[in-house]
Amino acid sequence: MDPVTAMYVAQGMHGLAYGMILFLLASGLTLIFGMMGILNLAHATFFMLSAYLCYQVIAWTGSFWLALLIAPIVTGIIGVLLERFLLRKVHAFGHIGELILTVGVSLVILESVKVFWGTESLPVQIPNVLQGLVTAGGLDYPIYRLFIIGLSLVILIVLMLILYKTRLGMVVRAAVSDADMVDALGINVPLVFMLVFGVGTWMAGVAGVAIAPILTVFPGLADQVGMDAFIVVVVGGFGSLGGALLVAIICGLLNSYGVQFVSQLAPVLMYIFMAIVLVFKPMGLFGERE
Amino acid sequence: MMNKMLKWILWLAGFVFLILYPKLFGIYYSNVFVTFAIFALYATSYNLLLGYTGLLSFGHAMFFGTGAYGTALALTHISGFPLIPALLAGALAAAILALILCPIMVRVGGTAFAMLHLAFGGLMYVLALKLRHITGGEDGIGGFDIPPFSIPGIVSFDMTDPLQFFYFAMVVLIGSIWILWFFTKTPFGQIMIAVRDNAKRVDYLGFRVPQTKAVIYVFSGAFCGVAGAVYALFQNLISAEDGFHVMTSFAPIMLTMVGGIGSFFGPIFGSAIFGILEELTTRYTERVELVFGLVLIFVIMFAPMGFVGTVKMIKEKWFTRQGV
Amino acid sequence: MNILETQGLYHDFSGLKVLFDVNLQVEPGERHAIIGPNGAGKTTLFNLITGTYKPSRGNVVFKEKDITGAGPWKILRQGMGRSFQITSTFDRMTAFQNIRLAVMSTRGIRFNMFRKVDKMQNVTEEAEEILKRINLDGERDIQAGNLSYGKHRSLEISMALATNPDLVMLDEPTAGMSKDETHYAVELIRRLTEGKTTVIIEHDMDVVFSLADRITVLHHGTILATGEPCDIRDNQAVKDAYLGEMGGEEDVCY
Numbered sequence: 105m106d107p108v109t110a111m112y113v114a115q116g117m118h119g120l121a122y123g124m125i126l127f128l129l130a131s132g133l134t135l136i137f138g139m140m141g142i143l144n145l146a147h148a149t150f151f152m153l154s155a156y157l158c159y160q161v162i163a164w165t166g167s168f169w170l171a172l173l174i175a176p177i178v179t180g181i182i183g184v185l186l187e188r189f190l191l192r193k194v195h196a197f198g199h200i201g202e203l204i205l206t207v208g209v210s211l212v213i214l215e216s217v218k219v220f221w222g223t224e225s226l227p228v229q230i231p232n233v234l235q236g237l238v239t240a241g242g243l244d245y246p247i248y249r250l251f252i253i254g255l256s257l258v259i260l261i262v263l264m265l266i267l268y269k270t271r272l273g274m275v276v277r278a279a280v281s282d283a284d285m286v287d288a289l290g291i292n293v294p295l296v297f298m299l300v301f302g303v304g305t306w307m308a309g310v311a312g313v314a315i316a317p318i319l320t321v322f323p324g325l326a327d328q329v330g331m332d333a334f335i336v337v338v339v340g341g342f343g344s345l346g347g348a349l350l351v352a353i354i355c356g357l358l359n360s361y362g363v364q365f366v367s368q369l370a371p372v373l374m375y376i377f378m379a380i381v382l383v384f385k386p387m388g389l390f391g392e393r394e
Numbered sequence: 395m396m397n398k399m400l401k402w403i404l405w406l407a408g409f410v411f412l413i414l415y416p417k418l419f420g421i422y423y424s425n426v427f428v429t430f431a432i433f434a435l436y437a438t439s440y441n442l443l444l445g446y447t448g449l450l451s452f453g454h455a456m457f458f459g460t461g462a463y464g465t466a467l468a469l470t471h472i473s474g475f476p477l478i479p480a481l482l483a484g485a486l487a488a489a490i491l492a493l494i495l496c497p498i499m500v501r502v503g504g505t506a507f508a509m510l511h512l513a514f515g516g517l518m519y520v521l522a523l524k525l526r527h528i529t530g531g532e533d534g535i536g537g538f539d540i541p542p543f544s545i546p547g548i549v550s551f552d553m554t555d556p557l558q559f560f561y562f563a564m565v566v567l568i569g570s571i572w573i574l575w576f577f578t579k580t581p582f583g584q585i586m587i588a589v590r591d592n593a594k595r596v597d598y599l600g601f602r603v604p605q606t607k608a609v610i611y612v613f614s615g616a617f618c619g620v621a622g623a624v625y626a627l628f629q630n631l632i633s634a635e636d637g638f639h640v641m642t643s644f645a646p647i648m649l650t651m652v653g654g655i656g657s658f659f660g661p662i663f664g665s666a667i668f669g670i671l672e673e674l675t676t677r678y679t680e681r682v683e684l685v686f687g688l689v690l691i692f693v694i695m696f697a698p699m700g701f702v703g704t705v706k707m708i709k710e711k712w713f714t715r716q717g718v
Numbered sequence: 719m720n721i722l723e724t725q726g727l728y729h730d731f732s733g734l735k736v737l738f739d740v741n742l743q744v745e746p747g748e749r750h751a752i753i754g755p756n757g758a759g760k761t762t763l764f765n766l767i768t769g770t771y772k773p774s775r776g777n778v779v780f781k782e783k784d785i786t787g788a789g790p791w792k793i794l795r796q797g798m799g800r801s802f803q804i805t806s807t808f809d810r811m812t813a814f815q816n817i818r819l820a821v822m823s824t825r826g827i828r829f830n831m832f833r834k835v836d837k838m839q840n841v842t843e844e845a846e847e848i849l850k851r852i853n854l855d856g857e858r859d860i861q862a863g864n865l866s867y868g869k870h871r872s873l874e875i876s877m878a879l880a881t882n883p884d885l886v887m888l889d890e891p892t893a894g895m896s897k898d899e900t901h902y903a904v905e906l907i908r909r910l911t912e913g914k915t916t917v918i919i920e921h922d923m924d925v926v927f928s929l930a931d932r933i934t935v936l937h938h939g940t941i942l943a944t945g946e947p948c949d950i951r952d953n954q955a956v957k958d959a960y961l962g963e964m965g966g967e968e969d970v971c972y
Contacts, residue, residue, distance in 0.1 A: 207647075
């Protein structure tokens, strides 16, 4: 086995896995933005919260699988509550109010997390089944990365099926492209909003659990990964799922190969990529809406 | 005539208060006051965009940080660099950054404007962290010599003395806020307000909207830079965290929202409120930002016009009741 | 010599032809009305002339200068003012401040950041004088958005005139006004545009016939007829297009 090829493959797997996690996080952001026209600045905080919940569930039950089930659901419920009881109330005051509200919520969550769990980074063990490598075609693949890619693909496919094959999905897509029209069709938009918000935060939660064993759990998670997901949304174009997927993968790969070749400056690569795209297309690659 | 007298008396009272402040409250509270004034200037310059032109930016920390790093770098690398040029170096660095960005920024509005700033602000943060040999990474740049404020042959003030720095900072910060206030009263300031109200009609009155926005943008950036420069001098340290972090970008938005978005003095009240809040909460808890978050949620939910707006509303209610 | 000419103007919105070979000619000093059924392309023609859009083909010539595709700000500085069908003032600024902006523009006060605008006596005086002329001096410090409909419309029209243009383009100045308000607005326009070249889009035929020196009829994106009010009234093609909608006072064509 040629070590150079092995290195490329390993980095590629890391990049792909990170890209898929970014997609899980970014797709929620972009869906919520597309539907409601607001950027949920608390989105990454939900992601971090879910990583902590994952740590806590494992600490109580010892089961990663249970954590993977429970943490995102709890996160999603908190997201729904935020939409229902806070965001909806301030909708009338315009976008700036909504944005600042999500900033407030993210501060409260971030600080609460520090109160409950402290600021040290906490380790999360992956179950034995997912440890180690599989060998195929003379190359080694880390199982956990494969698992993340697989899990994200399943979520992506289910999401696509719902969006493109069900009536609900049709309503959501219509709402993303034209919220007024859906209102005119007599559909309960607030309910759909709440649902999308819930699903979006749930996906952020899944991403949070997925990242926990890789990066460990610490308050800075929201900043570190959140900013990357944010770049994905901006570059992909607000409201564009396809754009989010494509750019998430590009960013994941940029990140992992960047670490290999320019190590220190790897995070800068993503920003440069973003700057180049935005200079030519201020609304992102696939974005049209203002 | 009475009004003019009253105005002068108020000015004089404010002036005397500031002179006596360090004597009355001591050095600790003088430093608290300097911090408040720095953020007041930062938020006021920011509000030139948000409140007056209607542009929401999520990345103004890049101007604050660039101003701070500009001054810090100038003082670190050029020995014997005087105080005022160092301050101007910071402001100039921020203005140049704004000048570079404004061709992109004036083309977009609304959400795209906000997001582009968040993105470029993030870029500056990462650069400040990663270009270690220039910026010092996480540690930042600190310990540079603070030159005295001197007019050669006449007078020299030692800026490492907190009391003398207090007076210097007040002159710079309040002077800057006054310039911004004056700016809103000039013909150009009128055009600026008109752009917020109805950019299309401004075009049809023979004023060029993108150029107007660009000038305001650079102006706002430069004065955020002044705030950053004073901050660097005050702390004798600037780090990526303080200078460029996303929370530094959100700070002026929070101050403006809490103080009152539609008014020139709103952001100043906002800084005062947050300054007092921080003073009070740090006595009991380390989680100051938890309190900030709760206050923010409370204000958005129940007093979306902020302090100034709410006071105005109460005043109007009071007067109508008196009238009846 | 025409002050304004459009030469073979074409415009389409994503394939849809809106204007088709329009050759409008406006003579100096006249009040020229553009009429035509809804969707005839009147406002689009205005937008092409005042620089909102660039025409697909053809030229706009103003004071013997080609201004095709120049931005609204540039065209205004050449001396062409415009008002809007949907009132477009600075609603959170006072009536006085609205007019003052127009006065500033005329005097070339743009990037001045070194003097308070309140201290500019001559600007203030001119703006106040204009307010007096349009009977808005009582509403000097009321926000434009809070003015009554009729007064708000007067402000809209006056802003176009306050820049002291050589040619003023009024897009349905009496839109949405009551009978009394319309009567008042017509008198106002007549008074303010005295001796000024005016192009006016109007639906109300009473207004058209009482104000206009010449009329151009636009129909399906092209010019059907141009002429003096009597000729237009008697024009068979116009009658057919309008199906006898033309009202107006009979005594115009004695």
